[in-house]
Amino acid sequence: MTTTGFALPPQYDPHAVEAALYRRWLERGAFTPGSAGRREPYVIVMPPPNITAILHMGQGLDNVIQDVLIRFERMRGRDALWLPGTDHAGIATQNVVERLVAKEGKTRFDLGREAFVERVWTFVRQTGSTILEQLKVIGASCDWSRTRFTFDPAYSRAVREVFVRLWEEGLIYRGHRVIHWCPRCLTALSDEEAESKDRDGKLYYIRYPVEGGPTPHLTVATTRPETLLGDTAVAVNPADARHAAFVGKLARLPIADIAIPIIADDAVDPAFGTGFVKVTPAHDATDFEIGLRHKLEMPLVMTEDGRMEHPTRVPKSLAGLDRFDARTKIVDMLKERGLLEKIEPHRHAVRRCYRCDTLVEPRLSDQWFVKMKPLAEPALAAYHRGEYRIVPERWKATYERWMEGIRDWNISRQLWWGHRIPVFTCTKCGEQWADREDPATCRKCGGPVEQDPDVLDTWFSSWLWPFATLGWPDVTPDLERFYPGHTLVSGPDIIFFWVARMVMSGYHFMGDRPFRTIYLHGIVRDTEHRKMSKSLGNGIDPLDVVERFGADALRWTVIGGGSLGADVILDPNDLEATFAPGRNFANKLWNIGRFILAQLPERVRPLESFEQSQLPLADRWILMRANDAVAAATTSMEQFRLDEGAKRCYEFVWGELADWYVEAVKPRLASDGAGSRAAAHSVLAHCFDTALRLLHPVVPFITEELWRKVPGRQPDELLAVAPWPSFRPELVNSELDLQFLRVKQVVEKIRGIRAEYKVPPKARLRASITARGRDHRKVFEAENETIRRLAQLDELSFDGAAKRVGAYAVFGDGSEVFVALEGAIDVQQECRRLSGELIRLDQQLSGLSGKLANQQFVARAPAEVVAKEREKERAWRDQRQVLADKLRSLGCS
RNA sequence: GGGCGAAUAGCUCAGCGGUUCAGAGCGCCUGCCUUACACGCAGGAUGUCGGGGGUUCGAAUCCCUCUUCGCCCACCA
Numbered sequence A: 001m002t003t004t005g006f007a008l009p010p011q012y013d014p015h016a017v018e019a020a021l022y023r024r025w026l027e028r029g030a031f032t033p034g035s036a037g038r039r040e041p042y043v044i045v046m047p048p049p050n051i052t053a054i055l056h057m058g059q060g061l062d063n064v065i066q067d068v069l070i071r072f073e074r075m076r077g078r079d080a081l082w083l084p085g086t087d088h089a090g091i092a093t094q095n096v097v098e099r100l101v102a103k104e105g106k107t108r109f110d111l112g113r114e115a116f117v118e119r120v121w122t123f124v125r126q127t128g129s130t131i132l133e134q135l136k137v138i139g140a141s142c143d144w145s146r147t148r149f150t151f152d153p154a155y156s157r158a159v160r161e162v163f164v165r166l167w168e169e170g171l172i173y174r175g176h177r178v179i180h181w182c183p184r185c186l187t188a189l190s191d192e193e194a195e196s197k198d199r200d201g202k203l204y205y206i207r208y209p210v211e212g213g214p215t216p217h218l219t220v221a222t223t224r225p226e227t228l229l230g231d232t233a234v235a236v237n238p239a240d241a242r243h244a245a246f247v248g249k250l251a252r253l254p255i256a257d258i259a260i261p262i263i264a265d266d267a268v269d270p271a272f273g274t275g276f277v278k279v280t281p282a283h284d285a286t287d288f289e290i291g292l293r294h295k296l297e298m299p300l301v302m303t304e305d306g307r308m309e310h311p312t313r314v315p316k317s318l319a320g321l322d323r324f325d326a327r328t329k330i331v332d333m334l335k336e337r338g339l340l341e342k343i344e345p346h347r348h349a350v351r352r353c354y355r356c357d358t359l360v361e362p363r364l365s366d367q368w369f370v371k372m373k374p375l376a377e378p379a380l381a382a383y384h385r386g387e388y389r390i391v392p393e394r395w396k397a398t399y400e401r402w403m404e405g406i407r408d409w410n411i412s413r414q415l416w417w418g419h420r421i422p423v424f425t426c427t428k429c430g431e432q433w434a435d436r437e438d439p440a441t442c443r444k445c446g447g448p449v450e451q452d453p454d455v456l457d458t459w460f461s462s463w464l465w466p467f468a469t470l471g472w473p474d475v476t477p478d479l480e481r482f483y484p485g486h487t488l489v490s491g492p493d494i495i496f497f498w499v500a501r502m503v504m505s506g507y508h509f510m511g512d513r514p515f516r517t518i519y520l521h522g523i524v525r526d527t528e529h530r531k532m533s534k535s536l537g538n539g540i541d542p543l544d545v546v547e548r549f550g551a552d553a554l555r556w557t558v559i560g561g562g563s564l565g566a567d568v569i570l571d572p573n574d575l576e577a578t579f580a581p582g583r584n585f586a587n588k589l590w591n592i593g594r595f596i597l598a599q600l601p602e603r604v605r606p607l608e609s610f611e612q613s614q615l616p617l618a619d620r621w622i623l624m625r626a627n628d629a630v631a632a633a634t635t636s637m638e639q640f641r642l643d644e645g646a647k648r649c650y651e652f653v654w655g656e657l658a659d660w661y662v663e664a665v666k667p668r669l670a671s672d673g674a675g676s677r678a679a680a681h682s683v684l685a686h687c688f689d690t691a692l693r694l695l696h697p698v699v700p701f702i703t704e705e706l707w708r709k710v711p712g713r714q715p716d717e718l719l720a721v722a723p724w725p726s727f728r729p730e731l732v733n734s735e736l737d738l739q740f741l742r743v744k745q746v747v748e749k750i751r752g753i754r755a756e757y758k759v760p761p762k763a764r765l766r767a768s769i770t771a772r773g774r775d776h777r778k779v780f781e782a783e784n785e786t787i788r789r790l791a792q793l794d795e796l797s798f799d800g801a802a803k804r805v806g807a808y809a810v811f812g813d814g815s816e817v818f819v820a821l822e823g824a825i826d827v828q829q830e831c832r833r834l835s836g837e838l839i840r841l842d843q844q845l846s847g848l849s850g851k852l853a854n855q856q857f858v859a860r861a862p863a864e865v866v867a868k869e870r871e872k873e874r875a876w877r878d879q880r881q882v883l884a885d886k887l888r889s890l891g892c893s
Numbered sequence B: 001g002g003g004c005g006a007a008u009a010g011c012u013c014a015g016c017g018g019u020u021c022a023g024a025g026c027g028c029c030u031g032c033c034u035u036a037c038a039c040g041c042a043g044g045a046u047g048u049c050g051g052g053g054g055u056u057c058g059a060a061u062c063c064c065u066c067u068u069c070g071c072c073c074a075c076c077a
Helices: A014-027 A058-074 A090-103 A113-127 A130-137 A154-170 A225-230 A242-245 A285-293 A323-337 A373-384 A393-404 A475-482 A494-511 A542-549 A551-560 A574-599 A617-638 A642-670 A674-695 A700-707 A734-756 A776-781 A784-790 A825-851 A855-861 A863-890
Strands: A041-045 A079-083 A172-182 A187-189 A194-209 A215-222 A233-236 A250-253 A258-264 A277-279 A339-353 A359-372 A387-393 A423-426 A432-434 A447-452 A488-492 A517-520 A768-772 A794-796 A808-810 A816-821
Touching: A014 A130, A014 A542, A014 A551, A014 A700, A041 A058, A041 A488, A058 A079, A058 A488, A058 A542, A058 A551, A058 A617, A058 A642, A090 A113, A113 A277, A113 A387, A130 A542, A154 A172, A154 A432, A154 A494, A172 A285, A187 A359, A194 A323, A215 A277, A225 A323, A233 A242, A233 A285, A258 A323, A258 A855, A277 A285, A323 A339, A373 A393, A387 A393, A393 A494, A423 A776, A488 A551, A494 A517, A542 A551, A542 A574, A551 A574, A551 A642, A551 A700, A574 A642, A574 A700, A617 A642, A617 A674, A617 A734, A617 A776, A642 A674, A642 A784, A674 A700, A734 A776, A734 A784, A768 A776, A768 A863, A776 A794, A784 A794, A825 A855
Parallel strands: A041 A079, A233 A258, A387 A517, A488 A517, A768 A794
Antiparallel strands: A172 A187, A172 A359, A194 A215, A194 A250, A194 A339, A233 A277, A250 A258, A423 A432, A423 A447, A768 A816, A808 A816
């Protein structure tokens, strides 16, 4: 016997081991697959967090899931590549640095473009990969040697290549239209970046005087009165008889005092408001369309930062006013002139900038767009062909609908931090083209050229992530080996931003899917189901959790907290209740390890050297349960039911191995019976080893730490790359399971009686079992010692005197057993207890009998179900009989 | 306006056609420092499975509907 086990402290201390273990993994290159090799690759690309990000719980969940999957596949013998990296995150990063600059009392314009970008680079280099370091703390087994950044020179080359190719294919064009504009970030946004949210607003009914109309006024309804300065028409639905007489007349625009036509257009919903709509083509997407159809003027009446401005339409009193101040003032002015009919409360959707939450202002402008239909169609067709799938499937409809109705993608941003758009224009001849290299002069006339000042949408670089990270456009060994990837793990919030676009770019540029499976997990929320966020202050800092409970506890909780695709609810106000179970489980595992390691000799005989059928019942049972855990863990992983696998392993370790097997085997460990003891060692070692392997993907630190302490382990061996256990169907044996179940039931009944009669723990007890029928008696006799130990009996006999006195229990389930404990009992109490049992049994029995008496059931239910129920009924009747006899013999009424 | 998801023990959730399927963890109650673990051990209480209809021999489990929450999409000016 060694003393390894008891040399360990009785409590697991994550801090003592986590960092060192992570270092060992890195030193051994456990996370770095080669570019060549015979083993089948398995690839996950990490959704690159923003370069400025610090780890939050959502990313914690996302990355733990990825790590579990990658560790599982690695152990299964795949060449597992988890490729990490960061996103330069155009708007987000620029905003962060702008705030820094603002602290010095400056704006980015004070610094100038070049200096500002340099400033961002400095910032990025200083604080850049904080989040990647944090991922190491939670155990992420990424291949850090392949870390990428969307602004790396090589990556930037891929971005540029993509742009130029799309340009050459005619899929990029300059669009003049109303787009989403953030007046704070001073840039255009894509449709996805302008998040729509409902909010309570107001609907203003405003009178416009009409020249020569049926009435002196018409009334329009609007939520944005300030935009009336940009109105160039009033529209009605052509089918709206109420207002037909107005069409062709002129309305007088209040305040701006301009005559505008009254027109008819199908886009107008006659049921909304008054049926009259003010048309502001430069500040509303629908109105822009109307404007095009009717060849209306499209004056911009606001500056880029959202202040009112126009040489003729905006009066001096309003010029320069912020749009919301202007709204207030214009409403006042309208009131004064009697042109404000009423204001109604109105709930409607407003769009906000996804980076700064500012209300987006629709604005007519020139931007670069990508035609998306030609990209979406092949990707969607491939989806329908089943080339890649989405888990859980309920996202199918959402995905398909977006892909089917896809709109062109506005990719130009009026920012400085990002990939500069590689479009060049000759100032002399006007030639315009996209170029892979920066041209010195015009390719046509040799004149001077200017590059487009804008940068690309951040997502225009991240949608290339699955192949640009592998060296594309060059055909590198990595690209050939690791594309296409396998699983993409993400929250559903970026399904359009990123996931769908990656699929499109994958098919378009690589001719193949970027991954086979898209697993969309849930969102981390608090107990009120609010998304965890900094602004709400309901966040949980993952690093704080690691500090207090250990990385494995964090991982355990987020994995166990959500089933397939379900949200994970965590309580920020009770971290103890939330994370202690994970910590406690780790501690349990640790102590099982302490115990087992203390028992094992230097050399443990291989399990195969024992004739399995000769092993004691408990041994064969626990080996079977271990085998069952292997099956459950494996299929759960394959089906993304990580919680299920983890819970099954938990049950195996705690509920089966620790609670039953270890307790049952203790006497054998202390005995001199060499064979029995050696077998116990082998079984313990096998079960412990299996448990560690199965649990490693979820709780990698503690399992690695324990695994390396097992006798005979070579110093350079790592559990992280050890083989995943294989399921052995030949071990499945339900009869065996039943036999051990009977032992458990006997023990539990005796314990129950002990508690019920408040038998002092130290009191001496004897019990006697009478097994009726079958071979159960053999089982009980063989397990005499085990039962005695587990039920804390001094003596266990069979048949005989048991019926005379004592508390009493009957077993169902096909076996008929009774147990009696000797000692003083209260007959009254015993009668009450047993009658209670009888009543319960009768209830169950009558339900079951009724069911079996039902002709419909017997006729229509599957034969095996009926047979099973018959068998059960027979057993229960026997059980009832025995119980009733006992009651009679006690003289109960 | 359309679509999706959720509603099961005090809390967070699992179960998703067959009476040991009414469960787990936390919390609660009663005993225990039984030589691995008090971050533990043993025993225990708690739920008309959101309401109402339906399908079925049989429903927490399938269908419809209502209510309440949450999310996504949409040119609600």
